[in-house]
Amino acid sequence: MANLNITIPALKLNDGASIPMLGYGVGTAWGKKEEGKVDQAIIDGVKTAIKLGYYHLDGAESYKNETELGRAIKESGVDRSKLFVTTKVWEPTGQTGDIERALKESLKKLQLDYVDLYLIHSPFWAKSEQDLQNGWAEMEALQKAGLVKTIGVSNYRPQDLDAVLKTAKVKPAVNQIEFHPYLQRLELLEYHKKHGIATTAYGPLTAVTRAAPGPVDDVIAGLEKKYAVSAGEISLRWCIDQDIVPITTSSKEQRLSDYLRALTFKLNPAEIKQINEAGQQKHFRGFWGKKFEPDSRL
Numbered sequence: 001m002a003n004l005n006i007t008i009p010a011l012k013l014n015d016g017a018s019i020p021m022l023g024y025g026v027g028t029a030w031g032k033k034e035e036g037k038v039d040q041a042i043i044d045g046v047k048t049a050i051k052l053g054y055y056h057l058d059g060a061e062s063y064k065n066e067t068e069l070g071r072a073i074k075e076s077g078v079d080r081s082k083l084f085v086t087t088k089v090w091e092p093t094g095q096t097g098d099i100e101r102a103l104k105e106s107l108k109k110l111q112l113d114y115v116d117l118y119l120i121h122s123p124f125w126a127k128s129e130q131d132l133q134n135g136w137a138e139m140e141a142l143q144k145a146g147l148v149k150t151i152g153v154s155n156y157r158p159q160d161l162d163a164v165l166k167t168a169k170v171k172p173a174v175n176q177i178e179f180h181p182y183l184q185r186l187e188l189l190e191y192h193k194k195h196g197i198a199t200t201a202y203g204p205l206t207a208v209t210r211a212a213p214g215p216v217d218d219v220i221a222g223l224e225k226k227y228a229v230s231a232g233e234i235s236l237r238w239c240i241d242q243d244i245v246p247i248t249t250s251s252k253e254q255r256l257s258d259y260l261r262a263l264t265f266k267l268n269p270a271e272i273k274q275i276n277e278a279g280q281q282k283h284f285r286g287f288w289g290k291k292f293e294p295d296s297r298l
């Protein structure tokens with residue numbers, strides 16, 4: 001296996017912190033049903049990713065594997081300050097103190113005294129605008145207390161961000177969303193740009209994996225040939241070249257190693273446009289489908 005020995009570049013966030021431009025997700029591939037028994041395969045998978053240079057690790061309370069993520073971090077031997085660790089709070093109840101309790105529990109499992117990025121996993125728990133605003137105020141307090149470096153959200157739509165921004169003292173630094181050629185989120189990306197919110201992308205390989213075949217196939221095949229990389233790497237680069245941070249995952253070391261080739265070339269604006277135009281001919285949402293109705297494209 002070629003060791004590319006690549007340092008993943010970083011994107012500056014609106015609070016001055018830097019997020020590595022490619023993340024490793026500890027989520028869907030190995031989502032555990034129960035917290036219970038420690039799963040060595042998850043620990044080994046994260047350690048492999050770290051060994052390859054994936055220092056941006058994307059976890060969540062709901063993945064029920066923060067214990068494994070924490071052990072892998074410890075056993076990796078990489079200095080904590082070099083890693084960028086994200087976790088997410090699942091469904092707060094709206095009661096003050098709820099998010100703080102969840103974070104403290106996460107930190108305990110992760111064996112960390114802070115996370116680099118803490119996200120509210122989705123807006124769908126909130127029963128009102130006020131819930132969203134109170135939840136965000138709690139996040140601000142946690143940042144102030146030093147338990148998290150950067151705060152953000154995930155799966156928030158323009159209307160959810162509108163509610164948060166009405167009362168926010170600190171703007172969300174990040175919105176983690178599903179993003180790929182078949183779900184381009186143009187209105188939301190415009191909103192992010194206007195407010196200085198960075199976009200991180202889950203499901204970045206969707207168009208070439210679970211939503212394939214489709215109208216981007218020919219464009220991507222041409223680019224695979226031109227840059228001598230795989231469709232996955234073109235998909236990741238398509239995000240990076242739009243200043244969007246892809247979060248991918250695999251249990252296969254070879255795939256994770258190959259994905260790093262996404263950092264060795266650049267798509268030109270015409271190539272990005274070709275993917276965008278082809279992608280807009282199909283719509284596909286892989287996660288949270290029902291929750292996004294009636295407008296699944298938001």
Ligand SMILES: NC(=O)C1=CN([C@@H]2O[C@H](COP(=O)(O)OP(=O)(O)OC[C@H]3O[C@@H](n4cnc5c(N)ncnc54)[C@H](O)[C@@H]3O)[C@@H](O)[C@H]2O)C=CC1
Nearest residue numbers: 025026027028029058154202203204205206209247248249
């Ligand atoms: N905030 C949220 O609501 C969500 C966050 N996430 C985060 O994003 C991370 C990545 O999400 P994914 O959708 O898994 O990302 P992804 O689109 O990069 O897909 C990765 C998956 O595709 C598979 N894959 C890769 N190459 C393939 C090929 N050639 N043929 C078939 N399958 C192939 C991998 O084995 C892996 O399971 C998760 O681990 C999690 O951390 C994921 C979903 C929702």
Ligand SMILES: O=CCc1c[nH]c2ccccc12
Nearest residue numbers: 027028031032060062063287
């Ligand atoms: O974050 C992605 C979607 C999701 C929400 N909860 C879980 C639990 C396990 C795997 C994925 C997810």
